[in-house]
Each structure stands twice: as structure tokens, then as C-alpha cells.
Amino acid sequence: MSALIDQVTGLARRQYRVFIIVPAVALAIGLLYLLVTPSQYTATTTLLIDSTTLRVLQNQLQPQGDVPLDTLQVGSQVEILASRKLGLAVVRDLHLADDPEFAGAGSWNPFASSGATEDREQHALDEFLAHRSIARADKTYALNISYTSKSAATAAKIANAIAEAYIDDQLGAKYQTVTRAGAWLQDRINELKSKAAAADRAVLDFKEKNNIVDLGGAGTSAAGANTFSRLIGEQQLYELNSQLATARGATSEAKARLDRIEQVRKMDVSEGAVADTLKNEVITRLRNQYMDLSAREANISGRYGADHAAAANLRDQMEELRRNIRAELGRIAGSYRSDYEIARTREENLERSLATLVSEGQLTNRDKLGLAELESSAKVYHTLFDNFLQRYMEAIQQQSFPITDARIISPAVAPTKKSKPVTSLVLAIALSLGLMASVGIAALREAVDGVFRTARQAEQELGARCLSVIPLASASASPVLPRSGAAMVTDPPDLAALPPPQGALEPAVTEEQRYAFSDSLKRRAVDDPISVFTEAFRAIKVSAWLQANVRENKVIGITSTLPSEGKSTVAANLAALMADAGRRVVLIDADLRNPTLARSLTPRPQAGWLEVMSGKLDLAQATGREPTTGLALLPLLLTEAPVHSDEVLASQGFRDLLERLRQSYDYIIVDLPPLAPVVDVRAIVPAIDSFVFVVEWGATSVKTVRRHLLAETELHDRLLGVVLNKANLRMLERFEQPGIYQNGYYMRGG
Known part of the structure; x- marks a missing residue:
């Protein structure tokens, strides 16, 4: 980081003239632009696309109510505002083709001397579109209509005229659309009315021909389509099927009780499940007596032996209790078996009746399919007829209401300050461009320098x-005289004493x-x-x-x-x-x-x-x-x-x-x-x-x-x-x- 800072500061020191001159020139150009560019004023009208107003065209087949506009719908309104058709309406309404600002006064214009009104209007329209802007406010249904002109009053007048022209265009378009839609709806209603009547007659004829009698109420045909009535055979089959389901449940319950009593009969009297499972008072009382005698017998046998008379007497009583419990269990099992046989017989009878109804119902399936198709067709025709009749009545009512989805919430007023050129913005852009240009020029000069400037550079390159x-x-041309008082630290070598090179002649030693x-x-x-x-x-x-x-x-x-x-x-x-x-x-x-x-x-x-x-x-x-x-x-x-x-x-x-x-x-x-x-x-x-x-x-x-x-x-x-x-x-x-x-x-x- 420090090396980068050193490089930047070094660049600023070396190229400081560039960093001063280039931004200064850019600021001068910006000031010159401000002096020669005429002032322009921008007026803005705010138009609200209101989602709570009456809609006719785009919601004809939807339930009436407040349906919010989506982003695409608002974008469509922006395109309408930006259309050449709407712009031409403003040009003609304000006679902009005769305005010197739009006719090209002060500059050569091939249409200015021409008598063609259409050509002059098209030229004025091009000028109009070049200075108009439409923008949507963020996340709202508000549209800002802006116009820029050399005159503040003209800018406000044209911005308001654009909004008014849009509202007039919406009213005209809605009236034309509703008129065309009403005529189409009337024809469609007459057609649907005749088709619904024909479908009802077809249903009645089919029932009379096939001797079909309904009991009333909604039902479902064999084909799965909704019908207006339930047939007699279908009603009987439905009831018999319910009874069969109940009978099968009763049979299963009786069979379960019978199986359980058979399991209990195989158990020993001393097991607790015998009384706990059946919940029978007689069996519970007998078992309690049995358990009491069993305890007494065990006590006497422990004291006097198993052969004692009292112990034997108790065992006889216990055996009698066993016989009584088995007899009671047999009686209960017989009752359960009888219930099971009755339930099974009833179930078999219901199954035979149901099979008979099913076989009879198969003979009329084709007739029911035809009836369901006719009834479904009649219902569809009636539904379409009711919907179209309702929409037609709504369209007729709204032809007399001049209501649009748009309204002006903030009309344009003549601005007091110019919008273009913005002095601070122009100078800021000029200064920014000057700084960027100075950086580029300085970097280019550094890149093309190509010579040695610093010790670090020499060490890195070489x-x-x-x-x-x-x-x-700087050098001086005059000889330098010896300094006074100069002293040698060491004596110079005796040059005459140096050995001569080999083969050289010995010249005489001179001073x-x-x-x-x-x-x-x-x-x-x-x-x-x-x-x-x-x-x-x-x-x-x-x-x-x-x-x-x-x-x-x-x-x-x-x-x-x-x-x-x-x-x-x-x-x-x-x-x-x-x-x-x-x-x-x-x-x-x-x-x-x-x-x-x-x-x-x-x-x-x-x-x-x-x-x-x-x-x-x-x-x-x-x-x-x-x-x-x-x-x-x-x-x-x-x-x-x-x-x-x-x-x-x-x-x-x-x-x-x-x-x-x-x-x-x-x-x-x-x-x-x-x-x-x-x-x-x-x-x-x-x-x-x-x-x-x-x-x-x-x-x-x-x-x-x-x-x-x-x-x-x-x-x-x-x-x-x-x-x-x-x-x-x-x-x-x-x-x-x-x-x-x-x-x-x-x-x-x-």
C-alpha cells in the first residue's frame, strides 16, 4: 500500500503541470459552453393512472371491482403518451407548426418556405418529440410529463397540453371501444339465447323418450359430468350400497365377538382374561368364588395334607364352579354365533339386491351419458347468456359516463429557474473529464518516457x-589553478622506478x-x-x-x-x-x-x-x-x-x-x-x-x-x-x- 501511495504521489509531483493545465482547460471549455448555450426551461405535469376508476374494455370478462394496474399496463400508458399520434394532436391543438421555435426560425429550414401544412407539422412534431420526456415515478402509478423549451411559459403550456390530449384520447378510445363492444355483445346474446332454449328442449325430449324420472337435487352422472337431477335407479343404488356397507360392518363385528369367545373358552378358569375380556357379571362372580375356594383349599392342604376331607370337599366345589363357568361361556358363544349368522345372512341378501340393481343399471348407462351431455351443454349456454347479458348492461350504462383511468394531480407551472445547462453540473463534468484526461495524459507520458529517472528504476531494470x-x-573553460596549501597524504609513486616493458629501450629519465x-x-x-x-x-x-x-x-x-x-x-x-x-x-x-x-x-x-x-x-x-x-x-x-x-x-x-x-x-x-x-x-x-x-x-x-x-x-x-x-x-x-x-x-x- 505504501509503495502504491509513493507511486501516486510521485506521479503527481512529476506531472503536476498536466494536472493543473488540463483541468483548467476543461473548465475553460465548460465556461465557454455555458456562455454560448442558450438557457432552457423544463416544466412537468404529473398524471396519475387511477386503478379505482371504471374499466370497460380490458375487464369485460372479469368480475367488476377494483383491479390494480400491473407494471406492463402502466408501461403501455407511457408508450401511448410517447406516441407520435398524441404528439401530432398537441402540435395541431397549439398550432406549433406556426411557432418560430418549432418552424426552425433563425436557421435554414426547407419546410419554412414550403406551403405544405403536413410537412410543417411533421417538422414541428420532430422538434416537439426531441424536447419531450415521459417518466414513471418509482413504484407508483404517477407519470411525469416534462417538456423543455427556451420559454418557461411555453414549456408549462405544452406539458399541460400533453396531459389533456392524453385524457381526451383515452375518452375517445373508450367510447369507440364500448360502442363496438356493445354491438358485438348484442349479437352474441341473441345467438346464445336461441342456443340455450334449443338445449333445454333437447333435454326434455331425451327424458320423455327414455322414460327417465329424476328425484331433484344435484348429482353426478356415470360419465362424471354434473347433471341437474338424480335418477331413481341411482338413488336406490346409493341407498342399497350404504346399507351393504353397514351390514358388512355388523358381520365383521359379530365374527370378531364369536372368535374371541372361542379363544376364552379354551382358557383356564383361573386366568384373569376370562372375566376381564367378557365383562360378564355371572362369570365374574363365579370366578371370584372359584378363586376364594382355591385359596382355602391350598391353605387346608398345606396344614392337613391334600387328602384331608375338607380339602377334597373344596376341590369338588371348585370343579362345580368350573362346569358352571363353561356352561355360561357356551351360552354366550351360542348367542354370538346366532348374531353372526343373522348378520351374514343379511349381508348376502343385500349383495344379491345390489348385484341385481347394478345389472339393471348397466342397461341405462348409454341413456344417462346422453342425458349428461345434453344437460351440461344447456348449463354452459345459460351461463354464457347470463354473463354476456350482464356485461352488455354494464357497457350500455357506462357509455354515458366520461370517466378515464387518468387524471392530472399536479399541473405544470412556468419554471423560474433554468434546467439546462446546469452550471454546477457542466463545470463538474468538465472538471471530471479534465481530471480523467490529465490522469490519462500523465500516465501516457510516464509510459512513453522510456528513460532512467530514479535509482530504484535503474536497479529494477538492470x-x-x-x-x-x-x-x-556546468563546466568552466579556464584552467583550475592548484589550491594553496594543498598537501598530499602519501607521496606519489616513483614512476621512474617502475620496470620497463620487455624489449623496450631504456629512455632517459626526465622531470x-x-x-x-x-x-x-x-x-x-x-x-x-x-x-x-x-x-x-x-x-x-x-x-x-x-x-x-x-x-x-x-x-x-x-x-x-x-x-x-x-x-x-x-x-x-x-x-x-x-x-x-x-x-x-x-x-x-x-x-x-x-x-x-x-x-x-x-x-x-x-x-x-x-x-x-x-x-x-x-x-x-x-x-x-x-x-x-x-x-x-x-x-x-x-x-x-x-x-x-x-x-x-x-x-x-x-x-x-x-x-x-x-x-x-x-x-x-x-x-x-x-x-x-x-x-x-x-x-x-x-x-x-x-x-x-x-x-x-x-x-x-x-x-x-x-x-x-x-x-x-x-x-x-x-x-x-x-x-x-x-x-x-x-x-x-x-x-x-x-x-x-x-x-x-x-x-x-x-
């Missing part, structure tokens, strides 16, 4: 650390050559030590020192993608700053295509390291020194551009030269040619410990740098870091956090 961002500095930079920008980091410019080079220097703790990092190559990105200036300032800090540093100009070090020194050198490699000159004679910092300078002089410059840099002689310099210097800064135009840098990669890649801020294409740098994997692996050069600090603050690249910190003294 996969390497961004060492520093060097601000753009050391002293140089000064004619371009002050080459040593700006030394001359202006308390500045953002110098601080950027200190960051490179510290990175080089830290890298030396990891692996050997004496030979540092300075290169770039394209020429004129400031790599030579970066190399000179970095070497001078390191030397001024007390390090033994030598700066080598290794750009064989465009050597710049010799041209920026005063006095102009007369020899360079090519002469040392060829054996014409000793290394000490070719090396000069900048006295204020002790920086050793090894320039390059060319009489003509070498054809195979890459062979020179990749040669063993150049490697031997670097090896000799490693023995005497802490750092060897090599100003290399750019990477894109020539292949020299690729040839010297193995001899360089690390590379500083210079990219011109806001100028060099990201795609170009990626294509050339990332293609050289060995160079990328040896990369110390990337330096963004020639940065515009004021513009840089739009991409970075404000206040980072400012000199104010140094001015505050800590």
Missing part, C-alpha cells in the same frame, strides 16, 4: 545496485610532467567538496573500498552505453576524489576511438601509454601528475585511429601495463569507450576488476541499456554498480522524495 545520482553541473585540467568539471568533486555533486562521487568511492574488502578491486573501468553520457567526467572526478583522499590513483584514458583526457589537460601531453606499449617511451615519461591531488595521469595520443582497437586493449602488452600499475597504485581508473558503438569494452573485460556503468539521467533509453548491458553477462557479473549522471535536481525531486538531493543540509552545518 539488476544492479545504483551507486549514486550525479547532478548536472615529471605536471598537468592541470583545463575543464573545471573534470575535478569539480575536489574543488567543491561540500556539495551534492561531490557526495555522489563519495558514494562511488565508498562502494569501491567496500568491494576491495571482498575481492581485489584495484582496476575500475568506467564505461557507458552511448557516447556523451559523461563517463570521462565521472572517471576524472572519481580518480581525483580518491587521490585527494590520500589514495595512490592513476587515471588511464583507454578510449582508442575518442580519447579525451589529453585534450582536457594543460599543457597538452606529448606522449601516452601507446608509446609505452610500443617501447618508444618509458612509463614514467608518459605519466603526468595533477599536483594538487597527486593524481597520476596516463593519457592516450593518437595520430590516427587504430583499425583494431579491440586487439590493442585485449593484448598482453596492455595487461602487462595494468599489472605494473597494480604494483604501485591503490586504484587504477580506466576510462573505457562506450559499450554500444564499439566492442573494445568486451575485449578488456577479463583485465578489469569491476565496472562503473554510467547512464545519462533522463536521456538514455532503458531498452538500449538493457539490450547492451544484460547481453554481456561477464561484464554484468563484474559490475560495481550503475551511476545516473547529469541529473536535473529540480526535476529529480518529482521522482524521488523531496529534499534528498539538496545542498541545504551542508549549509546548515550538519
Whole structure:
């Protein structure tokens, strides 16, 4: 989230002019639109589609009552209001074809000079429809009829005229519909009356022909159709069927009692179910006596033995009680059997009677089917006749009532404020469009920028650390004089003591050559030590020192993608700053295509390291020194551009030269040619410990740098870091956090 906020705020800082200018232009366009657009006024009439009023057409076949309108019906009324027929009625009623606003006054109109009334009315109708609107209020039956005109009075007059024309149209349409419906209903009633009479006569004739007598009351025929009467046979069959059902129930009940008494007779007298099931007082009394004697017999047998006379006497009494209980149960069973036989006999008689009636009824089924069909047809004709007669009477009554489903509940009045254009809305839309356009333009500018702007961007695109961002500095054409009181921390190496290359002649040792930079920008980091410019080079220097703790990092190559990105200036300032800090540093100009070090020194050198490699000159004679910092300078002089410059840099002689310099210097800064135009840098990669890649801020294409740098994997692996050069600090603050690249910190003294 914080990263997104940073991106948004950064975009606002970078493109703030776009965010100011584009909305301002949009607001100006909106103001101009308000000035040139004439004011328009909108009047609104509210029309209510009342669901409680009388309906004739759409409810002719429905019961009369308050039937609410559904959404589709209200939508249909909206379409009627929006129809050209209703609009043409308003145009003709208000004579809008003669109104200059509708006839096209003030503009070329092919119908204005024409005498065709119909053409002028059609043109006025088109103008009318273009400024009229119909809308339904949410979840109500109210319709808002609005009209917009240059005149407030005209807008109110036309809005009310639309509502009145709609009501008149509804009345006319209803009268015509009711008149046509009444005529149709009358014809239909006469037809149904004759058909109902014919159907009644057919029913009577059928009954007389087939000797069918009814008992009255509603019934159901064998075919399942409702009839006006119930036949005699059907009545008898219905009653006999009920009696049979009752008889079968009685038979089942008697059979259940008989089965139960047979089960009880098989039980022992001592079982409680004998008395509990039958609920017979005699059996209950006998069983209680039996149980009492059984208890006494058991008591006496326990005291005196089972053979005692008293015990035997009690057992005889108990046996007598058993016989009495069995006899009573036999009497009850006989009574139940008799009831069962009577019920079964009655059931069989009823079944035989029912079978006889059924067989007789089958002979008259065809007659009953015919009667049911005739009676059903007669009933339908009578029902239709009654309904149509009722509707016809209602239609006749309502022909004299001028009632519609619509009424005006809020007539239009002349508005006091204009409706179009709305100043706040126009300005809000203009500002919104301006803001959206500004965002789009700003995003487009960001997308097509395609150059390096921030250290984070360089690290993400190139996969390497961004060492520093060097601000753009102006150069001075005058030579820089040595600073007074400048002291060297360490003595420079004795160049004459360096071993000459193999096979080289031993030249005479001359006095050391002293140089000064004619371009002050080459040593700006030394001359202006308390500045953002110098601080950027200190960051490179510290990175080089830290890298030396990891692996050997004496030979540092300075290169770039394209020429004129400031790599030579970066190399000179970095070497001078390191030397001024007390390090033994030598700066080598290794750009064989465009050597710049010799041209920026005063006095102009007369020899360079090519002469040392060829054996014409000793290394000490070719090396000069900048006295204020002790920086050793090894320039390059060319009489003509070498054809195979890459062979020179990749040669063993150049490697031997670097090896000799490693023995005497802490750092060897090599100003290399750019990477894109020539292949020299690729040839010297193995001899360089690390590379500083210079990219011109806001100028060099990201795609170009990626294509050339990332293609050289060995160079990328040896990369110390990337330096963004020639940065515009004021513009840089739009991409970075404000206040980072400012000199104010140094001015505050800590």
C-alpha cells in the first residue's frame, strides 16, 4: 500500500503541470459552453393512472371491482403518451407548426418556405418529440410529463397540453371501444339465447323418450359430468350400497365377538382374561368364588395334607364352579354365533339386491351419458347468456359516463429557474473529464518516457545496485589553478622506478610532467567538496573500498552505453576524489576511438601509454601528475585511429601495463569507450576488476541499456554498480522524495 501511495504521489509531483493545465482547460471549455448555450426551461405535469376508476374494455370478462394496474399496463400508458399520434394532436391543438421555435426560425429550414401544412407539422412534431420526456415515478402509478423549451411559459403550456390530449384520447378510445363492444355483445346474446332454449328442449325430449324420472337435487352422472337431477335407479343404488356397507360392518363385528369367545373358552378358569375380556357379571362372580375356594383349599392342604376331607370337599366345589363357568361361556358363544349368522345372512341378501340393481343399471348407462351431455351443454349456454347479458348492461350504462383511468394531480407551472445547462453540473463534468484526461495524459507520458529517472528504476531494470545520482553541473573553460596549501597524504609513486616493458629501450629519465585540467568539471568533486555533486562521487568511492574488502578491486573501468553520457567526467572526478583522499590513483584514458583526457589537460601531453606499449617511451615519461591531488595521469595520443582497437586493449602488452600499475597504485581508473558503438569494452573485460556503468539521467533509453548491458553477462557479473549522471535536481525531486538531493543540509552545518 505504501509503495502504491509513493507511486501516486510521485506521479503527481512529476506531472503536476498536466494536472493543473488540463483541468483548467476543461473548465475553460465548460465556461465557454455555458456562455454560448442558450438557457432552457423544463416544466412537468404529473398524471396519475387511477386503478379505482371504471374499466370497460380490458375487464369485460372479469368480475367488476377494483383491479390494480400491473407494471406492463402502466408501461403501455407511457408508450401511448410517447406516441407520435398524441404528439401530432398537441402540435395541431397549439398550432406549433406556426411557432418560430418549432418552424426552425433563425436557421435554414426547407419546410419554412414550403406551403405544405403536413410537412410543417411533421417538422414541428420532430422538434416537439426531441424536447419531450415521459417518466414513471418509482413504484407508483404517477407519470411525469416534462417538456423543455427556451420559454418557461411555453414549456408549462405544452406539458399541460400533453396531459389533456392524453385524457381526451383515452375518452375517445373508450367510447369507440364500448360502442363496438356493445354491438358485438348484442349479437352474441341473441345467438346464445336461441342456443340455450334449443338445449333445454333437447333435454326434455331425451327424458320423455327414455322414460327417465329424476328425484331433484344435484348429482353426478356415470360419465362424471354434473347433471341437474338424480335418477331413481341411482338413488336406490346409493341407498342399497350404504346399507351393504353397514351390514358388512355388523358381520365383521359379530365374527370378531364369536372368535374371541372361542379363544376364552379354551382358557383356564383361573386366568384373569376370562372375566376381564367378557365383562360378564355371572362369570365374574363365579370366578371370584372359584378363586376364594382355591385359596382355602391350598391353605387346608398345606396344614392337613391334600387328602384331608375338607380339602377334597373344596376341590369338588371348585370343579362345580368350573362346569358352571363353561356352561355360561357356551351360552354366550351360542348367542354370538346366532348374531353372526343373522348378520351374514343379511349381508348376502343385500349383495344379491345390489348385484341385481347394478345389472339393471348397466342397461341405462348409454341413456344417462346422453342425458349428461345434453344437460351440461344447456348449463354452459345459460351461463354464457347470463354473463354476456350482464356485461352488455354494464357497457350500455357506462357509455354515458366520461370517466378515464387518468387524471392530472399536479399541473405544470412556468419554471423560474433554468434546467439546462446546469452550471454546477457542466463545470463538474468538465472538471471530471479534465481530471480523467490529465490522469490519462500523465500516465501516457510516464509510459512513453522510456528513460532512467530514479535509482530504484535503474536497479529494477538492470539488476544492479545504483551507486549514486550525479547532478548536472556546468563546466568552466579556464584552467583550475592548484589550491594553496594543498598537501598530499602519501607521496606519489616513483614512476621512474617502475620496470620497463620487455624489449623496450631504456629512455632517459626526465622531470615529471605536471598537468592541470583545463575543464573545471573534470575535478569539480575536489574543488567543491561540500556539495551534492561531490557526495555522489563519495558514494562511488565508498562502494569501491567496500568491494576491495571482498575481492581485489584495484582496476575500475568506467564505461557507458552511448557516447556523451559523461563517463570521462565521472572517471576524472572519481580518480581525483580518491587521490585527494590520500589514495595512490592513476587515471588511464583507454578510449582508442575518442580519447579525451589529453585534450582536457594543460599543457597538452606529448606522449601516452601507446608509446609505452610500443617501447618508444618509458612509463614514467608518459605519466603526468595533477599536483594538487597527486593524481597520476596516463593519457592516450593518437595520430590516427587504430583499425583494431579491440586487439590493442585485449593484448598482453596492455595487461602487462595494468599489472605494473597494480604494483604501485591503490586504484587504477580506466576510462573505457562506450559499450554500444564499439566492442573494445568486451575485449578488456577479463583485465578489469569491476565496472562503473554510467547512464545519462533522463536521456538514455532503458531498452538500449538493457539490450547492451544484460547481453554481456561477464561484464554484468563484474559490475560495481550503475551511476545516473547529469541529473536535473529540480526535476529529480518529482521522482524521488523531496529534499534528498539538496545542498541545504551542508549549509546548515550538519
